[in-house]
Amino acid sequence: MTEISHDLAASRLASASLVGAEAADAGPLGKVYSVVTRSPLATVGATILLTWCLLALLAPWVAPYPPNQIDVALVADPHPSAQHWLGVDHLGRDILSRLIWGARTVLTVAPIAVLGAVMLGIFLGLLSGYRGGMIDVVIMRVGDTLLAFPKIILYLIIIAKFGASAFNIIAVITLSSAPIIARIVRGVTLDIKNRDYVAAARMRGESAFFIMFVEILPNARGPLIVDFFLRLGYTTIAIGVLGFLGVGLPPPDPDWGGMVKEAYGMIFVWPHMTIIPSLAISSLVIGANFLATGLREAALDG
Amino acid sequence: MAEVLAFEHVSIAYDSRAGRQNILNDVSFVIGEGEALGLVGESGCGKSTVALAAMHYLPRGMSLTEGRIRVEGRDLARLSADELSRIRGNRIAMVYQDPMSSLNPVMPIGRQLMEVPLLHGETDERAAFRRAVAMLEEVRLPAAEAMMERYPHQLSGGQQQRVVIAMALMAEPALLIMDEPTTGLDVTIEAAILALVRDLRAKFGTAILFISHNLGTVARVCERIGVLYAGRLVETGSIATVFRSPVHPYTRGLLGALPRLSGGHRRGRLRPIDGTIQAADRARLGCAFAPRCSFAARRDCEERPVVMVAIDAAAQHLVRCARIDAVVAGSAVDGPPASATATNDQAPIVLSVRNLSKEYRLTSLFGGDRKGAVRAVTGVDLDARAGETLAIVGESGCGKSTLARIISGLLTATSGEVTLDGVDLAGISVDDRPPDTRRRIQMVFQNPDSTLNPSHSIAYALTRPLRLLRDLASGEAKAEVLRLLAQVRLPSEMADRMPHQLSGGQRQRVAIARALAGNPGVVVADEPVSALDVSVQAAILNLLGELLEQSQLGLVLISHDLALVRHMADWVAVMYLGRVVEYGPADQVFSPPYHPYTQALLLAAPTPDPDAPPVVVLEGSMPSPTDTILGCPFASRCPERIAGLCDTTPPPIRRFGEHRISCHLEIDAERAQPPAEAGGRTGMRSSSA
Amino acid sequence: APAMAQGMPKKGGIVRIGMRVQDISNPHTYSWIESANSGRQVLDYLTVTGIDNVTRPSLVQKWEATPDLKTWTLHLRRDVTWRKGRKFTADDAIWNLKRVLDDKTGSSVVGLFKGFILTEFDDGQKDAKGNPRKSVRLWDANAVQKVDDFTVKLNGQSANLSIPESLFHYPLLILSPEDGGKFGVGSDGTGAFELVEHEVGKRSVFTARKDGYWGGGPYIDRFEIIDLGDDAAAQVSALVSKQVDMIYQGAISTLPTIEKLTHIQVNSVDTGYTAVARTHPIKPFDDKRVRQALRYATDNEAVLKGALRGLGKPGEHHHVAPVHPEYADIGYLKRDVAKAKALLAEAGYPNGVDVTIDARPQPDWELLAVQIMVEQWKEAGIRTKINVMPSAQYWENWTKVPFGFTTWAHRPLGTMILGLAYRTGAAWNEANWSNAEFDKLLTEAEGYLDVEKRRAVMAKLERIMLDEGPVVVPVWRAVFNFSDKKIKGYKIHPSIYIDAKDVWIDA
Amino acid sequence: MLRYSAKQLLNMALTLFAVSFLVFALNELSPGDVARKVLGPYASQSQVDYLTVQMGLDRPVLVRYAEYMGKALAGDFGDSVVFRQPVSALMFDRLGNTLLLAAISFAVIVPLSIVLGVLAGMRERGWFDRAVSVFSSMCASIPEFAMGVFLLGIFVVWLGWLPGTSPLRSDTGWSLWMQFVLPVLVVTFYDAGYLIAMVRSSMVEVMRQPYIRTALLKGMSFHGVVRRHALRNALITPFTVILLQLNYLVSGLVVVETLFAYPGFGRLMLEAALTKDIAVIEAGTLIAVSVTMLTQLFGDLGYMALDPRIRV
Ligand SMILES: Nc1ncnc2c1ncn2[C@@H]1O[C@H](COP(=O)(O)OP(=O)(O)OP(=O)(O)O)[C@@H](O)[C@H]1O
Ligand SMILES: Nc1ncnc2c1ncn2[C@@H]1O[C@H](COP(=O)(O)OP(=O)(O)OP(=O)(O)O)[C@@H](O)[C@H]1O
Numbered sequence A: 001m002t003e004i005s006h007d008l009a010a011s012r013l014a015s016a017s018l019v020g021a022e023a024a025d026a027g028p029l030g031k032v033y034s035v036v037t038r039s040p041l042a043t044v045g046a047t048i049l050l051t052w053c054l055l056a057l058l059a060p061w062v063a064p065y066p067p068n069q070i071d072v073a074l075v076a077d078p079h080p081s082a083q084h085w086l087g088v089d090h091l092g093r094d095i096l097s098r099l100i101w102g103a104r105t106v107l108t109v110a111p112i113a114v115l116g117a118v119m120l121g122i123f124l125g126l127l128s129g130y131r132g133g134m135i136d137v138v139i140m141r142v143g144d145t146l147l148a149f150p151k152i153i154l155y156l157i158i159i160a161k162f163g164a165s166a167f168n169i170i171a172v173i174t175l176s177s178a179p180i181i182a183r184i185v186r187g188v189t190l191d192i193k194n195r196d197y198v199a200a201a202r203m204r205g206e207s208a209f210f211i212m213f214v215e216i217l218p219n220a221r222g223p224l225i226v227d228f229f230l231r232l233g234y235t236t237i238a239i240g241v242l243g244f245l246g247v248g249l250p251p252p253d254p255d256w257g258g259m260v261k262e263a264y265g266m267i268f269v270w271p272h273m274t275i276i277p278s279l280a281i282s283s284l285v286i287g288a289n290f291l292a293t294g295l296r297e298a299a300l301d302g
Numbered sequence B: 001m002a003e004v005l006a007f008e009h010v011s012i013a014y015d016s017r018a019g020r021q022n023i024l025n026d027v028s029f030v031i032g033e034g035e036a037l038g039l040v041g042e043s044g045c046g047k048s049t050v051a052l053a054a055m056h057y058l059p060r061g062m063s064l065t066e067g068r069i070r071v072e073g074r075d076l077a078r079l080s081a082d083e084l085s086r087i088r089g090n091r092i093a094m095v096y097q098d099p100m101s102s103l104n105p106v107m108p109i110g111r112q113l114m115e116v117p118l119l120h121g122e123t124d125e126r127a128a129f130r131r132a133v134a135m136l137e138e139v140r141l142p143a144a145e146a147m148m149e150r151y152p153h154q155l156s157g158g159q160q161q162r163v164v165i166a167m168a169l170m171a172e173p174a175l176l177i178m179d180e181p182t183t184g185l186d187v188t189i190e191a192a193i194l195a196l197v198r199d200l201r202a203k204f205g206t207a208i209l210f211i212s213h214n215l216g217t218v219a220r221v222c223e224r225i226g227v228l229y230a231g232r233l234v235e236t237g238s239i240a241t242v243f244r245s246p247v248h249p250y251t252r253g254l255l256g257a258l259p260r261l262s263g264g265h266r267r268g269r270l271r272p273i274d275g276t277i278q279a280a281d282r283a284r285l286g287c288a289f290a291p292r293c294s295f296a297a298r299r300d301c302e303e304r305p306v307v308m309v310a311i312d313a314a315a316q317h318l319v320r321c322a323r324i325d326a327v328v329a330g331s332a333v334d335g336p337p338a339s340a341t342a343t344n345d346q347a348p349i350v351l352s353v354r355n356l357s358k359e360y361r362l363t364s365l366f367g368g369d370r371k372g373a374v375r376a377v378t379g380v381d382l383d384a385r386a387g388e389t390l391a392i393v394g395e396s397g398c399g400k401s402t403l404a405r406i407i408s409g410l411l412t413a414t415s416g417e418v419t420l421d422g423v424d425l426a427g428i429s430v431d432d433r434p435p436d437t438r439r440r441i442q443m444v445f446q447n448p449d450s451t452l453n454p455s456h457s458i459a460y461a462l463t464r465p466l467r468l469l470r471d472l473a474s475g476e477a478k479a480e481v482l483r484l485l486a487q488v489r490l491p492s493e494m495a496d497r498m499p500h501q502l503s504g505g506q507r508q509r510v511a512i513a514r515a516l517a518g519n520p521g522v523v524v525a526d527e528p529v530s531a532l533d534v535s536v537q538a539a540i541l542n543l544l545g546e547l548l549e550q551s552q553l554g555l556v557l558i559s560h561d562l563a564l565v566r567h568m569a570d571w572v573a574v575m576y577l578g579r580v581v582e583y584g585p586a587d588q589v590f591s592p593p594y595h596p597y598t599q600a601l602l603l604a605a606p607t608p609d610p611d612a613p614p615v616v617v618l619e620g621s622m623p624s625p626t627d628t629i630l631g632c633p634f635a636s637r638c639p640e641r642i643a644g645l646c647d648t649t650p651p652p653i654r655r656f657g658e659h660r661i662s663c664h665l666e667i668d669a670e671r672a673q674p675p676a677e678a679g680g681r682t683g684m685r686s687s688s689a
Numbered sequence C: 001a002p003a004m005a006q007g008m009p010k011k012g013g014i015v016r017i018g019m020r021v022q023d024i025s026n027p028h029t030y031s032w033i034e035s036a037n038s039g040r041q042v043l044d045y046l047t048v049t050g051i052d053n054v055t056r057p058s059l060v061q062k063w064e065a066t067p068d069l070k071t072w073t074l075h076l077r078r079d080v081t082w083r084k085g086r087k088f089t090a091d092d093a094i095w096n097l098k099r100v101l102d103d104k105t106g107s108s109v110v111g112l113f114k115g116f117i118l119t120e121f122d123d124g125q126k127d128a129k130g131n132p133r134k135s136v137r138l139w140d141a142n143a144v145q146k147v148d149d150f151t152v153k154l155n156g157q158s159a160n161l162s163i164p165e166s167l168f169h170y171p172l173l174i175l176s177p178e179d180g181g182k183f184g185v186g187s188d189g190t191g192a193f194e195l196v197e198h199e200v201g202k203r204s205v206f207t208a209r210k211d212g213y214w215g216g217g218p219y220i221d222r223f224e225i226i227d228l229g230d231d232a233a234a235q236v237s238a239l240v241s242k243q244v245d246m247i248y249q250g251a252i253s254t255l256p257t258i259e260k261l262t263h264i265q266v267n268s269v270d271t272g273y274t275a276v277a278r279t280h281p282i283k284p285f286d287d288k289r290v291r292q293a294l295r296y297a298t299d300n301e302a303v304l305k306g307a308l309r310g311l312g313k314p315g316e317h318h319h320v321a322p323v324h325p326e327y328a329d330i331g332y333l334k335r336d337v338a339k340a341k342a343l344l345a346e347a348g349y350p351n352g353v354d355v356t357i358d359a360r361p362q363p364d365w366e367l368l369a370v371q372i373m374v375e376q377w378k379e380a381g382i383r384t385k386i387n388v389m390p391s392a393q394y395w396e397n398w399t400k401v402p403f404g405f406t407t408w409a410h411r412p413l414g415t416m417i418l419g420l421a422y423r424t425g426a427a428w429n430e431a432n433w434s435n436a437e438f439d440k441l442l443t444e445a446e447g448y449l450d451v452e453k454r455r456a457v458m459a460k461l462e463r464i465m466l467d468e469g470p471v472v473v474p475v476w477r478a479v480f481n482f483s484d485k486k487i488k489g490y491k492i493h494p495s496i497y498i499d500a501k502d503v504w505i506d507a
Numbered sequence D: 001m002l003r004y005s006a007k008q009l010l011n012m013a014l015t016l017f018a019v020s021f022l023v024f025a026l027n028e029l030s031p032g033d034v035a036r037k038v039l040g041p042y043a044s045q046s047q048v049d050y051l052t053v054q055m056g057l058d059r060p061v062l063v064r065y066a067e068y069m070g071k072a073l074a075g076d077f078g079d080s081v082v083f084r085q086p087v088s089a090l091m092f093d094r095l096g097n098t099l100l101l102a103a104i105s106f107a108v109i110v111p112l113s114i115v116l117g118v119l120a121g122m123r124e125r126g127w128f129d130r131a132v133s134v135f136s137s138m139c140a141s142i143p144e145f146a147m148g149v150f151l152l153g154i155f156v157v158w159l160g161w162l163p164g165t166s167p168l169r170s171d172t173g174w175s176l177w178m179q180f181v182l183p184v185l186v187v188t189f190y191d192a193g194y195l196i197a198m199v200r201s202s203m204v205e206v207m208r209q210p211y212i213r214t215a216l217l218k219g220m221s222f223h224g225v226v227r228r229h230a231l232r233n234a235l236i237t238p239f240t241v242i243l244l245q246l247n248y249l250v251s252g253l254v255v256v257e258t259l260f261a262y263p264g265f266g267r268l269m270l271e272a273a274l275t276k277d278i279a280v281i282e283a284g285t286l287i288a289v290s291v292t293m294l295t296q297l298f299g300d301l302g303y304m305a306l307d308p309r310i311r312v
């Protein structure tokens, strides 16, 4: 996981661009839509993400089998067939169904984790950047200490201590990403707090919180949205890696990384069990990456 | 006279997914050997595109759709990449607006200079080095050899621009293209650069294409001018002809919108051009200016292409107008009507500043050890009066904004007083001021791009202060928003727009409306129009003038533009290095006796006048605000410095009634040389047809 | 003798096995089979339990017990010498026995001899919670008695049936007293090899003893252990690229792959090895009908097939395996979901129950088995959440979790297992199960040296477990591992004890 | 510069202190764990208690922490309960292996990503740029374990060209360098994918700068401009990121090391975490954190050296 450096790059790229460079014509959604459709890369990315979201949402209706339904009779020949389009796994569970239901897990845990990080990061970053002084020093110091841990090591020690659960994974990702988001937000805040419209807000007597959240924050959404999607991608990988290392989400509910982990000893004979969930992870990451890259390019182009 | 650069019916288009867009349309001109053509026009009209086309270097997506561009007789479009490389930097060279970003930040400037000869035939490094040093000396950079080792960021803006000019001149090109080479520089530095260009031109006989949005600077450098509007050249001719007897309504409008040093006070309004330029204007079949033109006739102007016609073949005065006769016969071009400045020193003082100082403490990057302090403002005394304008002028960094921010409470003073209604506010940040005091002082900011929050609508920008400062309920606030919009002449549907959907001028109007929302007693405006085009600027200034008259508002107006100050101010304070060196009623400040600095400023100010006298260039630049100044702050640059006195002893304040000058010189009316226009020289009015 | 079955052994060659290379410096406190497998090459045991679960002489040539099973006499071999030249005598055996039975040594052998020659006492100190602390000591100064240079007597205070089996408990390696309980490169031993290189986490190298070994073999010159980590797939990769000749223990997830590799063979043996889903007597499992329902809801055949790819035997929900000598066949409980539901309803849970089972991710078959069972239970209305803990964490809590899935290693006798895990108050009675009749019957069974007598009692014990026992025993797993076909003479031991002295290479 | 370094080093020491205490407190608040770990799951509570007292684990955390730090400063990080070895011996050996793998990977990744990134960013949105961008985004989107598994399937099982594990012993029938091929390849795909994108975007940004236009319009050829003016500027921003890869390579190779049974630091940490080998976790964390901070310091210093605008 190169996340530390991903993050660093993301924050550099983010702060290099798009601060207050945009605004909405038709509300934020319309804006996103228009930006997304403007960039082919973003369109591809958004399509992939949306497809997975839809599948996840409609899982009970579109998945051909219950995800945990075991049929040991199928284990002898788990290859794709007319009944099981993507084959079954080593317990005879339908891979397609597990993928679809697994999308639910991935698409809840990863976004919640990232959102948690974003929310905490936004709060600390705004406070740090806008208030400055001791608050800034303390927040940044604590953040630096957290960042000094290589992420995977942080995951490992925390999960080794508290065990693997969706909650712990979310907590640990939130904890390790929030300082970086705080840095991005702080950078943007330092820039924006000297803008004239903030001065104007002060001159009419807005409270500090109002200024932070209403005047400053919306203008940081460009970098934050880009960062969100990049981070979503890498969080998906991180969850996969944890699953692969055997400290991921607990079974039996399908989790893509866990599916790879469970089956990769059989890659030599039944590669589909490993490759299909791997491709699912990659596709989601690629989707998020493309969307982020496309959004950034679109924003840079104005 | 041999032709160096020729544009022949050049059209350039930009292709994007949204379709094709005309950027330049049928542009033709010729620049001969040793000749200088100035190209003016408002932002976005295509000036830079002309420059880049002359280098055969168009941005991605732009292409030459029609016409030819010749350099020394060779069609650029037919040259191979190699041939182009040989011409660029050798026969044609270019200087850009922003010198800092035109220089490679990680390469010493010496290297960057030497590359020019080394790329064009020179093989000997030593020789290239010598030539670079020689050229640096030529552009009057001190200690040229030592300069060679420096990185761009180690030079001041003026020095950087000199380096860029030196780089362009290294190969002694036949054609020098300068795209807004002085925008962003201080008046005094600008004056020096313009003088330099003139000298170099005389010396090397280089043909020059000089691009600027400022008619004044063009007048200083060029003998011919071209006026560009929406990608079309609308008028060309010699400076004298065009300035004295402009024909095209747009040219006339531009000249009319300009405040002049010689011009009158704001009570005589400026004349902005009606309407604004629209993107669609570039695609018009007929005259692009027609929608804004009072002479426009449907058939002549809109339904067929309008061509350039010669008015005065000898003077090469060409105009693209279908209604020349009507225009010439119609109203004459007029500057703003002169009217006496009637400074009212009886007007009540709403805000007074006494002995105000501000130091910025510099801390090293990691906190802790101090690296000294910037004395941004030192011992300033001023008064703002109801219904009057107090203007503050001075070069960049002299502390104008700092002063403004202290008054408005965005900064707190180190010492001194800012008294509003008898209460001292100097040490109270705006966040801690009582709501009523907060309401009484409002501010208009310089940059239309950052004055409004891009994330919130116009209605939001106006509603919030109404709710907070005047406690209006949301229904009342809504009505009041509409009233405010109307007050600044904006249609009510603007309320729902987002800032990026407004032009710069419109945004600035919203900013003014926002400042007025709380019924303030004092409005501080920090360079409110300096980022706007002339015509828009004129409209805003008129608006401010009107508002001043309607209300008993005290306006503190900050500007570096003397002509503007002349137009707007009732009271003027001239600042230098954080101190007020001259203060008084506008009329008195703009007529002798002068502080030597005021005088230098007046002389340096570019004026659109072909007959303006050569400027006196101030040597050097402002001392660093961290230095300790014993004597007069201006001593280091003052042409009339008295050695041994000025640099050791603080100057006394000499008073002429309300007019104060802080100077050692015995000041009397005789000794003070009258500045260009204020001295009552022949202005445009007298010479126009 | 097993060597003979495959033709004449050839001399020479190297065998490399993929196995964790652990710290091996304190044999008497080994808690992993892997470390014992290193020690085993250099050191011997007093007895040996074979792959057929029959315990045979080793350093002890012959043993006899008094009818009350309280006194055991061990006759040592007289022809054994230490590699460094000294003769092996009763003093050596006694030194080792006393050392492992000393509480301070921290050997798990203590558990096997508690009650027999060890007794608990209050050592006057307090434990962490402030309760009086219990230590153990020999019940009598003469408990381990030297009869002569080659005879040792164990004088117990109570009957013990499984002394020969206990003497093969894997930490009970016989060290040279001169090494002071430590083991490492160059240590003395009575075994077939000498340890010449040992790097934890990397590898160990053993070379054949040059002066000859008393017990036959070794055939190979050199035996190497290479640490490939815990990842099963990595081990298979190494086998595929012939970086090792054999891997210590197969993982079920790699079995399909191995079956496809022509140069590899799967070695497998049925065992009494299992993992049990065990309950604590708290709601809802305080009701025996709920526990029964759990058993009725389980389809052991399916678990075996899904989790172990059919290697092994379906479990019978009592903890005595067909491979145990005293096993009594009391029939097989067929899955009956309706019955399970009925039992639940009777117990007052007509809508089923919601429970959480704790499990660990290694070995991989366990989690598979849990997942399969959970799916099966679901049909009967026992809705189960799986909580997976890392192994380390599981072992900290294994006796505390209310419902868990716990591995039980193979033990040669059924009574040994039942005594360890189901007797009231036994240290490893993770189920906190207590049944007076069961205890009584168990003690009775432990008193019979005669297998048939024991079997009769065992049938009753098994019946009790089936009716009201605290566990679901889904399978008797076969243990298996993989080796290159060039390796001959190797038979997998139910406890996966590796004895390099028996193997040879026939390329 | 010197002052700056000294200041940063002091900062580092403080952070290390904080980190060590955090990890220590997290792991050793419940003293029973260690002894239980030593004795294994089947030991009786009395045995555990006995050992706990014997090891001095019943004393207050702060006292033990002080003692731990005292020893740690002298290079003694305690013993691994799993490996029953001094942690220092164990750790440095593994760290050495990982550094070797990191160095080789670094030597492949850095030139590769710089070359591809620069070539792509040189002509923004050209076909090569598009191709490289898509390639790099794909690479960075395929988790290492997935990539590892694919490559294993191809090169080990199907083609049989490469060994499936890398225990770093030459006597297993495969030469040492063959054992490095797969791990390096997996790391390279994943990491280079990301670095290429980084270098590319920096190059693109530089190519948009006015000074590039200045150089071109001086009459310099496009390639001359790229070499002389764009390259150094384009590498300033990625420089720190490139250096940070070292940090990733040291502690982030867990997946690759597990996949190929490579006896490295990452795998050691994973095993320590799974087996709660506390002394190893503590020492390993300190090492990993030091590496992170050192690379950051070098990154900052290098950044200053590359960019004359930044002076401290
Ligand atoms: N790279 C580009 N891509 C697309 N359109 C462009 C590009 N550069 C400039 N334009 C458009 O071309 C028109 C002319 O631009 P140009 O830069 O020549 O104007 P200008 O007169 O130099 O303006 P300014 O005074 O602001 O420098 C503008 O409308 C601008 O929006
Ligand atoms: N936050 C600050 N910290 C340190 N020095 C400052 C700060 N803000 C301004 N200065 C310095 O104080 C002096 C006055 O700055 P100020 O912004 O008031 O000048 P100004 O006259 O408004 O210039 P301009 O015309 O460029 O806007 C300058 O030398 C500037 O560099």
Ligand SMILES: [Mg+2]
Pocket (backbone or CB within 6 Å): B047, B048, B049, B179
């Ligand atoms: Mg321009």
Ligand SMILES: [Mg+2]
Pocket (backbone or CB within 6 Å): B400, B401, B402, B526
């Ligand atoms: Mg200012």
